[in-house]
Amino acid sequence: MQLIVKLLYPIADLIVLVFVWADRLIQSWRVSKTGYANSRVRNMVNTMGYMSHAYHGTLPNIRKWLKDRPALFPTVLQVQTINRCNAACEFCPYPYTIHLQEKRIMDDALYSKIVDECVQEKDLHDFVPMSKNEPLLDLKMEQRVAEFKAKAQPHQMVELVTNGSALTPTRAQRLMEAGVDLITVSLNASNEATYNRVMVGLSWKQVMGNLESLSKMDLSMVNVYLRFVVDQTNRRELRIFHKRWKHFNLFQFNVNNRAGTVRNYEKMVMKYNDLLSRLRRIGGSRLYPVCPYVFSLMHILENGDVPMCSNDWADREVLGNLHSQSIREIYNSPRMNEIRELMAQGRFEEIEACRECSFYHDWMKSPLAPNKDDWRTNLQPAPRGQVEPV
Ligand code: SF4
Numbered sequence: 001m002q003l004i005v006k007l008l009y010p011i012a013d014l015i016v017l018v019f020v021w022a023d024r025l026i027q028s029w030r031v032s033k034t035g036y037a038n039s040r041v042r043n044m045v046n047t048m049g050y051m052s053h054a055y056h057g058t059l060p061n062i063r064k065w066l067k068d069r070p071a072l073f074p075t076v077l078q079v080q081t082i083n084r085c086n087a088a089c090e091f092c093p094y095p096y097t098i099h100l101q102e103k104r105i106m107d108d109a110l111y112s113k114i115v116d117e118c119v120q121e122k123d124l125h126d127f128v129p130m131s132k133n134e135p136l137l138d139l140k141m142e143q144r145v146a147e148f149k150a151k152a153q154p155h156q157m158v159e160l161v162t163n164g165s166a167l168t169p170t171r172a173q174r175l176m177e178a179g180v181d182l183i184t185v186s187l188n189a190s191n192e193a194t195y196n197r198v199m200v201g202l203s204w205k206q207v208m209g210n211l212e213s214l215s216k217m218d219l220s221m222v223n224v225y226l227r228f229v230v231d232q233t234n235r236r237e238l239r240i241f242h243k244r245w246k247h248f249n250l251f252q253f254n255v256n257n258r259a260g261t262v263r264n265y266e267k268m269v270m271k272y273n274d275l276l277s278r279l280r281r282i283g284g285s286r287l288y289p290v291c292p293y294v295f296s297l298m299h300i301l302e303n304g305d306v307p308m309c310s311n312d313w314a315d316r317e318v319l320g321n322l323h324s325q326s327i328r329e330i331y332n333s334p335r336m337n338e339i340r341e342l343m344a345q346g347r348f349e350e351i352e353a354c355r356e357c358s359f360y361h362d363w364m365k366s367p368l369a370p371n372k373d374d375w376r377t378n379l380q381p382a383p384r385g386q387v388e389p390v
Contacts (some may be wrong), residue, residue, distance in 0.1 A: 005282065005367050012286040023052050032249055035223025040157040041181050044223050050251045055287070057125050058296035062288070065295055065340060071332045073123045078299035078310055079114060080131035081106040082138040087163055088200040089188070091229055091268060093261040093313040098132050106302040110322060111144060114300060117327050119151040127152070128159045131299045131310055136166035142174040149179030157181035161227070165202050169213040176222050184225040184251070185211065190241040194234050215247035224248045231255040231268035257375055259312035260356025265375045269358070277362070277371050284363030290343040291354070291364060298331060306330050308339060312353040 027043050035041040044053050057075050064070055082105045088095040118124045129135060129144050138144070145158050152158075160175070164185040175183070185207075189195035192204040214224065226248050228234070228241055242250060257265040272280065291309075299310035304322035307315040320330035330336070339351055348354040348364065361372040 001368060005278075008279075008282050008367075009286065012282050015283070016286050020055075023048070027052065032223050034219040034248060035181065035221060037220040038181055038223065040155065041223035044182070044225075044249065046249050047251050047253075049249065050225065058292040059288075061123070061296040062290055062292060066289065066344060069337075071328065072295065073121045073328055074298035074331060075123055075296045076126040076128065076298075077114075077118060077124060077327070078128040078131035078297070079106070079111070080133055080300065080302050081111060081129055081135065081141070081144060082133055083302050084137045085132075085134040085163075086137060086165060087134065087202050089163075089186075090198050090200065090233070090264075091231055091255045091262055093258055093263070094132065096263065097261060097313045104302045105138060105140075106304075108140075110304055112147065114322060114327070115148050115151060119148070119153060119156065121328075122153060122155075124156060126157055126159055128161070130159075130161050131301070132313060134163055134166070135160050136162050136171060142171070142178045145175060145180050146178035159184065161186060163199065163202055164207040164210050167210045167214065169210070169217070172210075172214055172217060176217075180222055182223045182225065184227050185248075186227045186229070187211075187241075188227070188229050189234055190237040190244055194237055198231075198234055211248075225251050228252040229255050230270060232270070233268065235270070256311070256362075257356070257358040259309065259314070259316075259353040259359075260375070261313040265358070269375065274371060278367040281363060281365055281367040285365075285367070288364060290340070291348075291360065293359075294336065294339055294343070298327065300327075308336075308351075309353055311357065311359060314353070316353045 030043050030045045030049055032042055032045045032049065035044070044050055061072050061075055065072060082103075083098050083101055084103055085094045085099070118127060127148050129141065129148070135141055141160070145160075148158055158180050159182040160180055161184040164187065167183070167185065172183075187195075187207070188198050189204075195202070195204040211226075226241075226245050228238065228250065230238060230252055231254070238252065254270045255262070255265070255268050257269070262268075293309045293311055297310060298306065300306055300322055301315075305315070305318045306320050306322065308317040308319055317335075319333055319335055322330070342348070342350050346366065348360050354360045358375070
């Protein structure tokens with residue numbers, strides 16, 4: 001088995017090389033129907049364009065660090081300006097994690113401090129004022145986007161990921177005027193019945209109305225994506241989803257367990273046979289030898305805390321706080337580098353969050369290791385029906 005895997009590595013490397021080269025070649029010909037006049041996002045088309053953008057944006061830090069261990073600055077930064085969402089989606093830990101905290105909004109001085117450091121750093125490409133929340137519940141969002149864009153370097157872009165319920169024509173217009181480059185609407189269904197089951201607490205009619213209005217606006221400067229997280233309950237609707245939404249770019253990916261914090265993940269996870277799972281890990285570990293979440297991404301909570309990984313909704317490790325430290329300081333702290341070193345040595349399972357994480361088990365774990373099939377966690381049930389109206 002070990003020999004077969006060793007033989008497959010060069011083949012996987014060749015496939016990755018051809019894939020990356022071909023992607024580079026067609027990149028300039030790939031022009032989006034939304035955001036086509038905006039050089040930061042015009043080449044992002046559908047799932048391939050989104051993944052290509054994420055891959056090329058996160059890989060340089062990984063390569064640099066594995067070669068020389070230099071100080072890093074995140075290439076993608078997520079900022080939680082409010083710790084609230086108005087939904088309880090089936091694949092999201094919000095109801096039994098963040099929702100249990102008291103409501104808080106990031107203070108303006110802290111937000112400005114973050115912006116001021118980011119705009120000095122050329123490695124920062126994607127600024128995302130959203131993390132583990134519904135960003136449009138922050139009524140200052142347009143102002144925050146405008147503040148970043150007024151100071152940003154030309155290559156630095158702003159992305160918002162929203163459930164679309166508060167993306168009314170007025171707010172969409174204001175966000176575009178503020179300079180948002182990329183809006184991703186998390187939809188995850190193609191009919192009302194599925195939507196009500198998956199996106200608990202939201203109104204299909206309200207979101208459809210907002211999307212219809214958005215499709216009639218001038219979207220030359222903003223790229224709009226609709227997102228579909230595939231799981232066992234909605235996977236049959238993917239084809240209709242692709243047929244129905246011609247106005248926007250579409251992006252799909254499989255549900256993940258958010259470092260072991262998603263309840264009932266075992267019922268939702270897409271199933272693959274043993275061989276395919278191992279082949280995925282061979283390909284995944286050649287694309288990403290270590291996890292980009294700690295080499296290229298960072299997220300900051302509304303109180304200034306910086307947990308190790310935005311995928312871990314339990315915030316198991318907090319590495320610093322922006323009230324008293326800088327982004328650069330925290331991102332190059334001894335513990336952050338220790339985590340990177342563990343990953344470089346393949347010792348993911350010595351990091352508490354990674355040990356539970358489906359991203360690690362599905363894509364980066366050694367293909368010789370057994371598949372993980374028990375995803376159960378000890379987290380408590382969600383307090384249903386306690387979500388806030390928009
Ligand atoms: S493997 Fe670790 S760092 Fe990467 S996403 Fe999972 S928990 Fe985060």
